[in-house]
Amino acid sequence: MTGKIKGISGPTVSVDLKGLKLYEKVCVGHSMLTGEVVRIEQDRAVIQTYEDTKGLSINEPVKATGTPLTVRLGPGLLSEMFDGLQRPLSRLREETGPFIKASKDICALDYQRRWRFHPLKDKGAEIKSGEIIGYVEEGRFRHFIMGSNNGRVSSIADGDFTLNEPLVELEGGSKIFGCYEWSVRIPRPCKKKFSPSEPLITGQRAMDFLFPLARGGTAVLPGGFGTGKTILEQSIAKFAGIDIVVYVGCGERGNEMAELIEDFATLTDPWTGKRLMERMILVVNTSNMPVAARESSIYTAVTMAEYYGDMGYHVLLLADSISRWAEALREISSSLEEMPGEEGYPTYLASRLSNFFERAGVVETLSGKTGSLSMILSVSPPGGDFTEPVTQACLRSAGASLMLDASLAHKRHFPAINWFQSYSLYEKAISRHFIARISKKWDELRQRCKEILQRESALKEIAGIVGMEGLQDSDRLLMHAAEKVRMEFLCQNAYTEDAFSPPEKTVLKIEEIVEFYDNVQRMLKEGMPLDEILKMQE
Numbered sequence: 026m027t028g029k030i031k032g033i034s035g036p037t038v039s040v041d042l043k044g045l046k047l048y049e050k051v052c053v054g055h056s057m058l059t060g061e062v063v064r065i066e067q068d069r070a071v072i073q074t075y076e077d078t079k080g081l082s083i084n085e086p087v088k089a090t091g092t093p094l095t096v097r098l099g100p101g102l103l104s105e106m107f108d109g110l111q112r113p114l115s116r117l118r119e120e121t122g123p124f125i126k127a128s129k130d131i132c133a134l135d136y137q138r139r140w141r142f143h144p145l146k147d148k149g150a151e152i153k154s155g156e157i158i159g160y161v162e163e164g165r166f167r168h169f170i171m172g173s174n175n176g177r178v179s180s181i182a183d184g185d186f187t188l189n190e191p192l193v194e195l196e197g198g199s200k201i202f203g204c205y206e207w208s209v210r211i212p213r214p215c216k217k218k219f220s221p222s223e224p225l226i227t228g229q230r231a232m233d234f235l236f237p238l239a240r241g242g243t244a245v246l247p248g249g250f251g252t253g254k255t256i257l258e259q260s261i262a263k264f265a266g267i268d269i270v271v272y273v274g275c276g277e278r279g280n281e282m283a284e285l286i287e288d289f290a291t292l293t294d295p296w297t298g299k300r301l302m303e304r305m306i307l308v309v310n311t312s313n314m315p316v317a318a319r320e321s322s323i324y325t326a327v328t329m330a331e332y333y334g335d336m337g338y339h340v341l342l343l344a345d346s347i348s349r350w351a352e353a354l355r356e357i358s359s360s361l362e363e364m365p366g367e368e369g370y371p372t373y374l375a376s377r378l379s380n381f382f383e384r385a386g387v388v389e390t391l392s393g394k395t396g397s398l399s400m401i402l403s404v405s406p407p408g409g410d411f412t413e414p415v416t417q418a419c420l421r422s423a424g425a426s427l428m429l430d431a432s433l434a435h436k437r438h439f440p441a442i443n444w445f446q447s448y449s450l451y452e453k454a455i456s457r458h459f460i461a462r463i464s465k466k467w468d469e470l471r472q473r474c475k476e477i478l479q480r481e482s483a484l485k486e487i488a489g490i491v492g493m494e495g496l497q498d499s500d501r502l503l504m505h506a507a508e509k510v511r512m513e514f515l516c517q518n519a520y521t522e523d524a525f526s527p528p529e530k531t532v533l534k535i536e537e538i539v540e541f542y543d544n545v546q547r548m549l550k551e552g553m554p555l556d557e558i559l560k561m562q563e
């Protein structure tokens with residue numbers, strides 16, 4: 026089915042094609058740019074193009090594909106870097122040079138490569154869609170191959186194969202291959218969803234100890250300009266106690282992404298000692314790339330993440346920043362002349378975001394394994410104003426929110442997580458785990474730590490009036506202990522060895538500070554003056 030371009034407005038194009046379906050993939054213009062149908066009217070349809078529309082003109086052809094926007098799922102995704110349309114950047118560079126040409130259709134997976142297939146089913150076995158039929162070794166992971174249809178196995182491969190060759194033939198003639206396509210807008214099916222109860226260790230003391238995250242949970246990091254969102258996301262990508270990390274650079278600076286790629290190539294995974302990139306997939310849509318592709322990069326990434334979750338792995342999706350996607354939605358919505366909602370964002374902003382958050386979770390997969398998809402997404406509110414619509418919509422949907430504070434960042438307190446504004450709904454469930462596995466005192470110490478910080482805040486006001494000298498020794502001691510909590514415990518420099526703090530180290534560190542506070546308090550009661558005790562401690 027072919028039609029003609031009748032209008033172009035930035036990334037949106039209207040065409041006179043009839044019979045299109047909503048969210049159908051189309052190829053736009055002579056250069057065959059990838060686009061998706063976002064509105065259908067009686068005699069025309071509107072398409073959002075994921076590639077640069079510069080140079081496109083009226084009456085160029087538009088071709089319907091009859092399929093939705095899909096990603097290819099199969100072995101070979103790990104350690105790769107993709108653009109928003111799942112084109113592998115390394116091969117794109119080989120073919121087109123460092124400046125990506127629009128419309129270059131390069132498959133995400135390498136169809137020449139041979140993989141060794143280990144079958145887990147026998148001839149004659151009855152299999153169901155989603156069931157595991159065998160695996161290949163992808164780096165250090167077993168990449169399980171799942172059946173795409175039901176039936177009885179009439180033959181199954183054993184040995185080397187390429188992704189073009191069928192692995193299984195079913196009675197009746199249908200075939201199962203090592204890879205397949207999946208629509209990015211359809212969540213992967215599962216048997217059951219559970220509420221998150223296992224911790225997602227980030228190696229950040231402020232998070233693991235005060236606002237713990239859960240595998241299968243969602244967290245947002247709202248923070249104004251320069252509050253450390255990118256550094257925090259990257260630290261978590263390096264150190265998170267998880268099987269696979271999918272990192273999306275969405276609409277942020279290209280040089281930061283280049284640094285990340287260079288940095289990650291040399292690092293080892295602190296949990297396994299293997300190469301860090303072996304467990305990563307990067308999706309890159311930097312600020313100089315087409316705006317509409319921010320949407321496709323987010324959906325491409327989440328679909329690949331879900332796919333590995335389906336194999337029974339624990340997967341973490343990191344996106345920096347979700348606000349850039351929301352801005353793209355606003356731009357597209359305004360060129361579609363839709364009725365604007367708050368601050369010009371489309372009225373469906375909140376539902377689009379919450380549907381996206383819903384794709385996280387702990388699942389029992391169709392093959393009976395337990396996998397999870399967790400999300401940590403940064404949000405960049407303009408002017409650091411947390412009341413703006415994107416931050417508010419994210420706060421409503423996320424299970425944990427780590428509010429990054431500009432005043433802490435100015436004082437070089439990093440990560441600049443505000444301990445009064447942040448929260449985690451997983452606190453109770455995860456505490457149980459830490460108490461059982463790390464320290465019986467975990468909860469008690471957390472209460473003590475929060476108490477010290479709260480009392481410090483109250484005392485600061487009094488000290489502001491009477492001065493530090495006007496405070497009693499016991500109050501001055503508290504201020505001293507609180508400073509230790511902030512500077513020695515909550516601060517973590519991302520550029521030193523301290524960047525990663527395992528929970529065992531975290532609990533020892535806070536225990537030391539609380540013990541110090543208790544000991545000095547005891548000495549004060551025995552009548553020793555504070556200054557003398559502190560001098561002795563030095």
Ligand SMILES: Nc1ncnc2c1ncn2[C@@H]1O[C@H](COP(=O)(O)OP(=O)(O)OP(=O)(O)O)[C@@H](O)[C@H]1O
Binds near residue numbers: 248
């Ligand atoms: N954990 C950390 N340890 C040491 N320095 C940090 C840390 N986090 C942030 N910084 C410092 O703060 C600067 C800004 O951090 P970052 O680029 O992550 O902020 P951002 O919130 O992503 O900014 P933007 O809004 O511009 O994207 C960094 O260049 C670094 O110097």
Ligand SMILES: [Mg+2]
Binds near residue numbers: 254255256277345
């Ligand atoms: Mg940033």
